[in-house]
Amino acid sequence: MASINKKRTISFVDAINESLHLEMKRNKNLLCYGLGINDPKKIFGTTKNLEKKFGSNRVFDIPNSENSILGIGIGLAMSGYPNVVTHQRLDFFLLAFDQLINSASKWFYMFGKNSNIPITIRLVVGRGWGQGPTHSQNLQSVFSHFPGLKVVIPTNPFDAKGLLSASIRDPNPVIFIEHRWLHNTIGDVPKENYTVNLGNAKKISSGKNLTVISMSYMTVEFLKILKFLQKKISIDFIDLRSIKPLDIKTIKKSVKKTGKVLVLDTGFKFNSISSEIITQINENCFNFLKEQPKRITVPNIPEPASFGLTKYYYPSLKNIIDEVSLMTKIKFNQKELKLFLNTFKSKYHDVPGDWFKGPF
Amino acid sequence: MASINKKRTISFVDAINESLHLEMKRNKNLLCYGLGINDPKKIFGTTKNLEKKFGSNRVFDIPNSENSILGIGIGLAMSGYPNVVTHQRLDFFLLAFDQLINSASKWFYMFGKNSNIPITIRLVVGRGWGQGPTHSQNLQSVFSHFPGLKVVIPTNPFDAKGLLSASIRDPNPVIFIEHRWLHNTIGDVPKENYTVNLGNAKKISSGKNLTVISMSYMTVEFLKILKFLQKKISIDFIDLRSIKPLDIKTIKKSVKKTGKVLVLDTGFKFNSISSEIITQINENCFNFLKEQPKRITVPNIPEPASFGLTKYYYPSLKNIIDEVSLMTKIKFNQKELKLFLNTFKSKYHDVPGDWFKGPF
Amino acid sequence: MCSLIRQVELEIVNRYKEGKMRCPVHLSIGQEIVASVLSIFIKKDDFAVSTHRSHAHYLAKQGSLRKMIAEIYGKRTGCSMGKGGSMHLIDKNVNFMGSTSIVGNSIPIGTGLGFSLKLKKKKNISIIYLGDAATEQGSFYESINFSILKKIPAVYICENNFFSVYSDLKVRQHSKRNIINSLNSLGIKTFKITDYHPVKLVNKMQYIVNYARVNSKPVFIEFLTYRFYEHCGPNIDDNLNYRKKEEIKKWKDKDGYENLKKFLIKKNQKLFIEKVEYLNRKKILNAFKFAEKSKFPNKSDLIDGIYK
Amino acid sequence: MCSLIRQVELEIVNRYKEGKMRCPVHLSIGQEIVASVLSIFIKKDDFAVSTHRSHAHYLAKQGSLRKMIAEIYGKRTGCSMGKGGSMHLIDKNVNFMGSTSIVGNSIPIGTGLGFSLKLKKKKNISIIYLGDAATEQGSFYESINFSILKKIPAVYICENNFFSVYSDLKVRQHSKRNIINSLNSLGIKTFKITDYHPVKLVNKMQYIVNYARVNSKPVFIEFLTYRFYEHCGPNIDDNLNYRKKEEIKKWKDKDGYENLKKFLIKKNQKLFIEKVEYLNRKKILNAFKFAEKSKFPNKSDLIDGIYK
Ligand SMILES: Cc1ncc(C[n+]2csc(CCOP(=O)(O)OP(=O)(O)O)c2C)c(N)n1
Ligand SMILES: Cc1ncc(C[n+]2csc(CCOP(=O)(O)OP(=O)(O)O)c2C)c(N)n1
Numbered sequence A, B: 001m002a003s004i005n006k007k008r009t010i011s012f013v014d015a016i017n018e019s020l021h022l023e024m025k026r027n028k029n030l031l032c033y034g035l036g037i038n039d040p041k042k043i044f045g046t047t048k049n050l051e052k053k054f055g056s057n058r059v060f061d062i063p064n065s066e067n068s069i070l071g072i073g074i075g076l077a078m079s080g081y082p083n084v085v086t087h088q089r090l091d092f093f094l095l096a097f098d099q100l101i102n103s104a105s106k107w108f109y110m111f112g113k114n115s116n117i118p119i120t121i122r123l124v125v126g127r128g129w130g131q132g133p134t135h136s137q138n139l140q141s142v143f144s145h146f147p148g149l150k151v152v153i154p155t156n157p158f159d160a161k162g163l164l165s166a167s168i169r170d171p172n173p174v175i176f177i178e179h180r181w182l183h184n185t186i187g188d189v190p191k192e193n194y195t196v197n198l199g200n201a202k203k204i205s206s207g208k209n210l211t212v213i214s215m216s217y218m219t220v221e222f223l224k225i226l227k228f229l230q231k232k233i234s235i236d237f238i239d240l241r242s243i244k245p246l247d248i249k250t251i252k253k254s255v256k257k258t259g260k261v262l263v264l265d266t267g268f269k270f271n272s273i274s275s276e277i278i279t280q281i282n283e284n285c286f287n288f289l290k291e292q293p294k295r296i297t298v299p300n301i302p303e304p305a306s307f308g309l310t311k312y313y314y315p316s317l318k319n320i321i322d323e324v325s326l327m328t329k330i331k332f333n334q335k336e337l338k339l340f341l342n343t344f345k346s347k348y349h350d351v352p353g354d355w356f357k358g359p360f
Numbered sequence C, D: 001m002c003s004l005i006r007q008v009e010l011e012i013v014n015r016y017k018e019g020k021m022r023c024p025v026h027l028s029i030g031q032e033i034v035a036s037v038l039s040i041f042i043k044k045d046d047f048a049v050s051t052h053r054s055h056a057h058y059l060a061k062q063g064s065l066r067k068m069i070a071e072i073y074g075k076r077t078g079c080s081m082g083k084g085g086s087m088h089l090i091d092k093n094v095n096f097m098g099s100t101s102i103v104g105n106s107i108p109i110g111t112g113l114g115f116s117l118k119l120k121k122k123k124n125i126s127i128i129y130l131g132d133a134a135t136e137q138g139s140f141y142e143s144i145n146f147s148i149l150k151k152i153p154a155v156y157i158c159e160n161n162f163f164s165v166y167s168d169l170k171v172r173q174h175s176k177r178n179i180i181n182s183l184n185s186l187g188i189k190t191f192k193i194t195d196y197h198p199v200k201l202v203n204k205m206q207y208i209v210n211y212a213r214v215n216s217k218p219v220f221i222e223f224l225t226y227r228f229y230e231h232c233g234p235n236i237d238d239n240l241n242y243r244k245k246e247e248i249k250k251w252k253d254k255d256g257y258e259n260l261k262k263f264l265i266k267k268n269q270k271l272f273i274e275k276v277e278y279l280n281r282k283k284i285l286n287a288f289k290f291a292e293k294s295k296f297p298n299k300s301d302l303i304d305g306i307y308k
């Protein structure tokens, strides 16, 4: 990976698409399927040209039967056809919970290592523009509870491509979560086929006052304020990338150094990943903690559809800065802070960018 | 509840059965259903005489269609028929995850408080005798992640009866988990219809050296060794009873006093309830902690079927005593300890008692 | 009714670009006739549930127009207090019990509602709207089995518009699949609506609804129909070419709403139509005014209502 | 084969009370004929999956007897290393790909296996065993729809023994339900086996399997059959009176195993039977000896195998 030329900027969507193309080329038996995979919208563009290139035997649309579709994918996976299934919202995939938990997650173990299940499950998570209670659930916590599953959430195009390729090659079932608001972000991505290891967090910045551990869209949020905070605070910023396996080694090292930790999580607070991380920090670094570990998550509330409510629902940049301030006892000039935050003010808080005009 | 006469000993199964009888009598619209509810075995005896007494309109068997059955129950619940559905293993209920999460848990919220869903979902959890990976999952952690659900786990007949009645009267969906190994335990249970509040933990013993927080079958396990430990250690022992709402008040009070806490959990370790409890303890009592909070759970492994493996899978009484010893720095005479533990030695570790001869 | 629904939906189309209806909308334009005809025979005490595409069903059940528009605007006065959005409509005053966004999700719920009618021994029915894609979900089959078993007065109405989003039936169901016969063999009376002549349609619908109501038995109806706008949103997406031009034209010619209009004009009801449309127009403008004027939910509403 | 299965199951019955087979067992006694006849036409490269009641299916696919018994004993030499128990059998050497305990759970998996055969353009089939209760699961219907759509060479075999645990068909399915016709209308060829005369049965089965194999299309077969022992465990539970005495008698008279025996005796094959039974007996005793002698998994096996 060291020698990879990074000088090309593409979108998260294109990065996903590239990974799929390269992996399908690499493995002639790899299949891709999902509702709408070949329709004109091509799952937000992530599957474009796949069918054209690899044919409708390997790239196919499916009936609305999420539970059985996963079972069928499991059958294919164990008989020589690793595969990628995509759901346009994570929420729809709850229909497949029996197959996910009672079959995929434990098949390798419960059959004494006779059959493994190389399947990658792409789940898109919505936010804002009235997505509401059934189109916006961030359930990485639930998936990660189960032995046998891996859970991955990229936050930029480079990782999206590398992690997806790694997930596809992984011999186990991998839940691959794509936050809808990341789809249009852009970043440097090499043309080559490369992988990013599952289970390795990414150190985004190094510092000694505070460890910030983040995931999914929260990483992008924190990146917006990192520089501002760094003017006064030295921050170890870790983007998890993999929720499971969790890179406790990187976390440990950082917390032992800083003694203070803030976890940013996109899930419901109660029993979120942030609880597991804080607990593992307790188990591993208790005597290094200078201050109680903190977390910022969404509240224990389903996302309401109303524009008037999502405003209060999602943690704001100010919320995060205030918490960091509190933890490090470093105050910011309120006027300066306000000016800074104003640079992010857009008319609407419920869209990923001004380009977004609905409907979903 | 104060004046209740407690001088009658019945089994956990009979306590459940009594609650169902009393509640069906109390509310003429209450329905009970589930696979095998009226068969000769009557769901381990918990539903005996219900159909005889209340008729097959109110007490009925169902097709093997777990997902739709929950949806049907939701429809009934919102139109004047609160109901209790029973699944002989929790694992089967994963089929109903869409209805549970996307409908039941959030219906009241997402429809602006127009309809609530008074449904009680009884789930039996297996252990040992080859129950294996798909008949033994303790998923309280997963259920408790979702806003809108309540999660209850009684550990003795008195609470079983009172909590079930309270669950049935609760206007929200309640997950009511029955550990199969508790079914034949006995205890004092008043004849009257009474309720035990959801969301209140039970203080079993008071002490100042250590807080032990426990749930489900782990409470029974700890009860076996409590007296022994108390000879040297003063223990605040809390049986959670409700996982959600979690009685953080009782936990806080205790931990502030003892400064040391051990959580006993029947779930997979990663993202278990124990993580949430330890995190909330961090958030609420960080400065009172004298020692890192500890937890004992089952490992991140599905229960294997083999008698030869379950032995290592479940935490033993000795594991728990050792941990307590370590945390409190109070040592036990190893000979005495051995003698004590020998009193619990039965030939088989994989059955709830010698009366159990299979098959499930 | 047909006219009201069409006019409401067109007004949503008109205004969506203002960016004040900040939620997905699945319009019924082209499919209104189904719910409209049914509305003639629905009683207030009948239940109804629906899907992501529920505006027509909600209005045909006499659901409050103002509250629906306010919901789409995310306002506190909306039928779900703004929390559900366009995909989660409810009006318990008229027993429209909820529409949900997960394909197939409301089918068992409507079945349970129907079961409650049975238990109450009421002569009412429970109407369950679903799309062609929902017939691929296990919940559809499980629910039908249950309602046959328990003789539930449930009316399953499948609006077959040949598409799931942009996915043609042919990538989801075999061309020889005969759902009408298949369900019939399970023990439910089934109907396929092929003739859209207003009088015949009304008669047939009356017969069907009556059958379920009087016999307390489930029925299944398949309507062939067509949506004229995009799957989700206010635009026409024929430029995407996922549907044949001839097919679109064929269905536009069959448009139930236009045909009804023509039929009435033939019957010298032009004045009546104009009056209805005028009154609808007023009602609709009022509803939008109401929605625009209404307030968003309060911050305190956010945490309110997790538990009862 | 029939004889082997019966003898194995009876030996389990004999020994279960010793308390060494510490897991639920769902015996096939009374139902062996289904898998046995099929076994004549199954090829090694054909796939098979099954349910909680899978001993017969596993053995009929030539799954290793020793490994099955060892699995039930929880031994490391078991087909699933002791981790799955009686409800999770596998023998990939013969393409018995797994049995699972959740009703309906293995149906889509077997369908996916069948799909892989299609993609490989192999002339093999995927056999999917299921009980009558499994036909109530959405996964059954969803899978059948998919295999019709994709022309998958899947052979769905429903062993209808009239019961789900102790629950009669009539509390789960309406008496007028005709699953054969219903599925047929979806586009799958269906068969109902009513005649158990050995020769006729064999011929019919050959036709069916051949049909799926040659045309690469799914088929569905319903067998009426009966289990003689309790739902789960080694006992006869007729004392519970959930089944009519006459019904039990009727089916005992029809016992495929006994009838086959009688048929062979008539054909002067008594000696042959005795020889087969003798050899089976030896094989079975060996298998139990193997299981008893084998070791439990090691402590280190506990954590091994979560991920590959
Ligand atoms: C379980 C599930 N899968 C996928 C989706 C995404 N989705 C939303 S609407 C829709 C199409 C449904 O088609 P149909 O039922 O025919 O209704 P129509 O939109 O044609 O009215 C799909 C697939 C969903 N909402 N739920
Ligand atoms: C989803 C699910 N629900 C319930 C059960 C409990 N259960 C185990 S076997 C069984 C009966 C299944 O009946 P059938 O499919 O007819 O098979 P049979 O036992 O008659 O061979 C049931 C309900 C289960 N294992 N899985």
Ligand SMILES: [Mg+2]
Pocket (backbone or CB within 6 Å): C131, C132, C133, C159, C160, C161, C162, C163, C164, C165
């Ligand atoms: Mg459609």
Ligand SMILES: [Mg+2]
Pocket (backbone or CB within 6 Å): D131, D132, D133, D159, D160, D161, D162, D163, D164, D165
């Ligand atoms: Mg059966």
